[in-house]
Amino acid sequence: MDLKAKLRHVMDFPREGIDFIDITTVLQDADAFREALEKMRMKIDNMGDFDLIVGPESRGFVFGAPLAYILGKGFVPIRKKGKLPYKTIKAEYQLEYGTDVLEMHEDAVKPGQKVIIIDDLLATGGTTESNIKLVTELGGKVAGIVYFIELTFLNGRDKLKGYNVESIVQF
16 A cells, blocks of 8 residues: 555645645545554564553654554653643653653653654654653663654654664655
């Protein structure tokens, strides 16, 4: 299945000059969503043993939680500031169109646990850098990172050297 063809481009969202790649067209197509998850699972299978899947708000939840279920692993959400109910650690990061703060519960990852980070899109790598910072601050190890989409022209992989990074669809 050509998952790239299933994606919708929305120009000038969330601000002028941004070509937003909309994954909702894949999510609403049961066969395409299943195919995306299966291809991501196959990438994870090649990353070795791990304990948890970590996914940032909100589209990391969309792919990360079902993959955790499929693989029989726990899922750790990383959320925007002020959204988690328990004690958190924080990381500020750069978006391609601004800055934000992400948080994770301080007891979400135990020292030595290996995690796979799952997200919908690799752009500049800023969100993933903050995810890595949160995981490693708690003593976790990043065993791999899997994206549904990668914007190769933004060179986000450059910020992730030394990590096993995979993507399904590239632009």
